[in-house]
Amino acid sequence: MIVLNTYEDLRKAYEELSPLLNKRREGHAGIPTPHKRELLVCGGTGCHSSESLELMQALQAAVDEQSIDAKVVQVGCFGFCAQGPIVQVMPDNVFYVQVKMTDIPDIIETHLKGGEPIERLLFVDPASGEVQHDHASMAFYEKQERISLRNCGLIDPESFEECLAAGGYLALAQALETTTPDQVVQVIKDSGLRGRGGGGFPTGLKWDLCRRSPGTEKYVICNADEGDPGAFMDRSILEGDPHSIVEAMIIAGYAIGANDGLIYIRAEYPLAVNRLRIAIREAEEAQLLGDNILGSGFNFHLRIVLGAGAFVCGEETALIRSCEGHRGEPTRKPPFPAQSGFRGKPTNVNNVETLVNIPIILTKGADWYSSIGTESSKGTKVFALAGTINNIGLVEVPMGTTLREIIYDIGGGIPNNKAFKAVQTGGPSGGVITEADLDTPIDYESLKKIGSMMGSGGMIVMDEDNDMVDIARFYLEFTTAESCGKCTPCRVGTTRIHEMLETLLAQEGDEMLLTKLHNLCLTVEDTALCALGQTAPNPVLSTMKYFPEEYLRYARREVKKSYWIDPEVCIGCTKCKRVCPVECITGSVKKAHVIDENACIACGACAAACPVQAIHKPK
Amino acid sequence: MPHIEFDMSILDPALLQELDEFIEVQEFPQESIIAILHKAQELFLWLPRELQLHIARKTDLPAARIHGIVSFYSFFLEEPNGKYTVSVCMGTACFVKGAQPILDEFRKQLGMGPKDKITKDGVFSLNDVRCIGACGLAPVVRVNEKIYGHFKVEQVKEVIQHYRELEEQAQ
Numbered sequence: 001m002i003v004l005n006t007y008e009d010l011r012k013a014y015e016e017l018s019p020l021l022n023k024r025r026e027g028h029a030g031i032p033t034p035h036k037r038e039l040l041v042c043g044g045t046g047c048h049s050s051e052s053l054e055l056m057q058a059l060q061a062a063v064d065e066q067s068i069d070a071k072v073v074q075v076g077c078f079g080f081c082a083q084g085p086i087v088q089v090m091p092d093n094v095f096y097v098q099v100k101m102t103d104i105p106d107i108i109e110t111h112l113k114g115g116e117p118i119e120r121l122l123f124v125d126p127a128s129g130e131v132q133h134d135h136a137s138m139a140f141y142e143k144q145e146r147i148s149l150r151n152c153g154l155i156d157p158e159s160f161e162e163c164l165a166a167g168g169y170l171a172l173a174q175a176l177e178t179t180t181p182d183q184v185v186q187v188i189k190d191s192g193l194r195g196r197g198g199g200g201f202p203t204g205l206k207w208d209l210c211r212r213s214p215g216t217e218k219y220v221i222c223n224a225d226e227g228d229p230g231a232f233m234d235r236s237i238l239e240g241d242p243h244s245i246v247e248a249m250i251i252a253g254y255a256i257g258a259n260d261g262l263i264y265i266r267a268e269y270p271l272a273v274n275r276l277r278i279a280i281r282e283a284e285e286a287q288l289l290g291d292n293i294l295g296s297g298f299n300f301h302l303r304i305v306l307g308a309g310a311f312v313c314g315e316e317t318a319l320i321r322s323c324e325g326h327r328g329e330p331t332r333k334p335p336f337p338a339q340s341g342f343r344g345k346p347t348n349v350n351n352v353e354t355l356v357n358i359p360i361i362l363t364k365g366a367d368w369y370s371s372i373g374t375e376s377s378k379g380t381k382v383f384a385l386a387g388t389i390n391n392i393g394l395v396e397v398p399m400g401t402t403l404r405e406i407i408y409d410i411g412g413g414i415p416n417n418k419a420f421k422a423v424q425t426g427g428p429s430g431g432v433i434t435e436a437d438l439d440t441p442i443d444y445e446s447l448k449k450i451g452s453m454m455g456s457g458g459m460i461v462m463d464e465d466n467d468m469v470d471i472a473r474f475y476l477e478f479t480t481a482e483s484c485g486k487c488t489p490c491r492v493g494t495t496r497i498h499e500m501l502e503t504l505l506a507q508e509g510d511e512m513l514l515t516k517l518h519n520l521c522l523t524v525e526d527t528a529l530c531a532l533g534q535t536a537p538n539p540v541l542s543t544m545k546y547f548p549e550e551y552l553r554y555a556r557r558e559v560k561k562s563y564w565i566d567p568e569v570c571i572g573c574t575k576c577k578r579v580c581p582v583e584c585i586t587g588s589v590k591k592a593h594v595i596d597e598n599a600c601i602a603c604g605a606c607a608a609a610c611p612v613q614a615i616h617k618p619k
Numbered sequence: 620m621p622h623i624e625f626d627m628s629i630l631d632p633a634l635l636q637e638l639d640e641f642i643e644v645q646e647f648p649q650e651s652i653i654a655i656l657h658k659a660q661e662l663f664l665w666l667p668r669e670l671q672l673h674i675a676r677k678t679d680l681p682a683a684r685i686h687g688i689v690s691f692y693s694f695f696l697e698e699p700n701g702k703y704t705v706s707v708c709m710g711t712a713c714f715v716k717g718a719q720p721i722l723d724e725f726r727k728q729l730g731m732g733p734k735d736k737i738t739k740d741g742v743f744s745l746n747d748v749r750c751i752g753a754c755g756l757a758p759v760v761r762v763n764e765k766i767y768g769h770f771k772v773e774q775v776k777e778v779i780q781h782y783r784e785l786e787e788q789a790q
Contacts, residue, residue: 045753048766049768228750229709230712230750231750232750305653308656309692325649327687327691387711387716388715424711458711466715
């Protein structure tokens with residue numbers, strides 16, 4: 001067991017343990033480590049779902065059995081989730097994707113024994129068709145700058161030694177030993193770091209407000225209630241680098257003058273909860289949490305509070321209510337949590353991605369951090385790239401990167417030769433961005449200007465087949481279900497908006513309904529109590545703005561709901577006719593077939609069965 | 620006012636004792652009510668009214684307040700789940716990749732009505748869940764702890780079949 005009583009203990013531990021990661025550091029390949037090779041297996045939720053855990057155990061067993069000089073390490077998320085499970089072989093820097101159990105003998109024989117990388121397991125760039133040998137040169141990674149995700153995919157998140165080897169808690173030591181709380185706040189202010197949970201409020205200022213609030217009992221809370229559907233950066237950070245969050249919480253406590261911290265995390269993230277529990281226990285055993293941390297005289301205690309499935313608890317006042325054992329209903333601001341929060345005491349709430357930046361800002365300095373990004377938004381942002389896009393995964397880019405670079409260069413564009421239609425940022429609180437605005441450099445202000453928002457970083461790409469009215473309905477169904485019910489504009493307003501969208505989609509509305517819908521959206525935006533309600537109409541407003549024709553077609557009841565067969569292309573093979581569950585396709589062998597518009601249920605079975613792509617989706 | 624009968628004897632005494640011990644070590648039981656409910660659900664698998672009443676008495680909170688919390692948070696169950704819980708992810712990424720037809724197909728093949736949450740024999744529960752964060756594998760279906768990624772409507776039949784067979788073997 002490692003116990004760190006003084007700054008000297010920590011620095012010594014770092015020096016001793018640092019070589020542990022030599023094999024994984026660039027330019028350190030030749031430096032000796034206990035093992036010749038290391039096999040890094042992704043242990044995030046995405047890869048766990050693709051059985052990476054079983055894969056890791058089998059790899060370990062095979063390596064042991066054949067006495068191969070290699071170590072199998074479970075690391076955090078590499079971000080390339082759609083290609084999981086991922087295995088990276090170091091120091092060869094070979095990046096295998098979609099590795100299966102059946103590939104293990106080959107990895108052992110060809111690579112570990114023979115020294116030859118296995119071509120068929122390497123990633124093939126969908127755009128160029130080229131096999132990618134080095135993951136750093138892959139288009140997916142080339143434009144990324146991994147600061148928040150610096151330790152994800154590098155260290156074993158369940159190993160305290162590897163955390164220390166990566167420089168864990170050095171920033172804390174530096175802060176406690178050489179700076180006053182005011183100086184720490186000043187560094188964070190100077191760095192220009194803003195809240196990554198969606199609001200974009202300057203973090204240093206938030207800390208300062210809480211620090212200046214009168215009272216000796218104060219709290220810091222980490223908001224890990226990541227509820228935005230399609231966003232999973234906080235989960236990946238907690239799973240891949242839990243100690244950085246623990247370290248950042250202690251630093252925040254020191255800066256603000258709080259001796260207690262809470263991490264409010266979703267119960268739906270069992271893996272993240274477990275790794276966080278391990279990290280907290282390790283930090284407690286090492287006496288990095290508790291009384292007189294590193295001999296500084298500063299005390300800090302940290303505990304986990306489990307959420308229970310309520311999107312609104314991502315809103316800080318609702319989150320605080322939930323921590324106190326209530327329904328997660330937001331309260332009016334002011335008073336702000338910095339004045340009166342948890343147990344009525346000054347409280348500082350920061351999101352996971354915000355906190356993970358704290359240690360590295362203290363280590364590398366405010367000037368370094370503020371040199372990255374745009375005028376108003378500093379540093380990097382992690383986005384969860386999903387939807388109809390080739391390279392689904394977690395990407396981190398400097399602020400100011402354009403959406404086009406993210407979608408086409410990093411994301412590899414739209415699959416199946418479909419046309420790009422829109423990208424939704426900010427989840428249920430944000431809006432769609434179209435082709436015309438793809439060259440906008442991303443920052444908090446620019447996204448707001450084009451009718452969306454940064455949000456927590458979900459980025460859902462949609463292609464020509466996605467129906468925008470239906471997408472708006474989907475988001476409103478979500479907010480309607482997640483409205484806490486406290487204020488009328490949100491409770492009733494979102495329900496009515498959802499109903500109107502249902503009416504439109506059933507082609508039972510008219511153009512008058514569009515006007516009503518638009519007005520109601522503006523009313524809810526102006527009158528709801530919290531950010532959830534105020535932003536709930538955004539998906540409707542933005543799709544109405546950019547795709548008015550789609551709303552008009554529904555209002556005029558002109559939308560065809562059935563599939564159709566192109567007679568020019570149809571070869572009359574009868575395959576579609578045989579799979580149709582409602583028997584609405586007619587036609588004889590080698591003659592073009594026809595779908596009965598009124599009977600078709602648009603299940604898509606015929607289109608999937610057609611060998612010549614003659615059957616098209618309803619437009 | 621209608622009189623509601625509570626039959627507290629339905630609660631397993633051994634599990635209750637474990638729960639009581641958990642409540643007793645809480646520094647602030649009222650503040651930790653959500654953690655207590657998590658523990659209760661972990662032990663009893665769901666939160667019948669009798670259990671909510673028991674917790675209310677133990678923590679000196681009104682039963683209405685406990686019920687208010689239980690009904691507010693979607694994680695807490697007020698009815699039992701089936702032996703196999705089929706969860707179709709309805710996160711945005713899964714939705715745009717066709718999660719709805721998959722949910723409909725499960726409903727159809729399990730013979731469930733639009734409002735049903737559990738099959739008549741109690742073997743399967745079906746629900747749509749919020750994003751489970753495996754967007755890279757969209758659309759995603761989860762059966763208990765097992766994740767099925769890149770799910771296709773055609774797989775519904777074989778998945779149900781698989782668990783029916785498991786159930787038969789268990790019996």
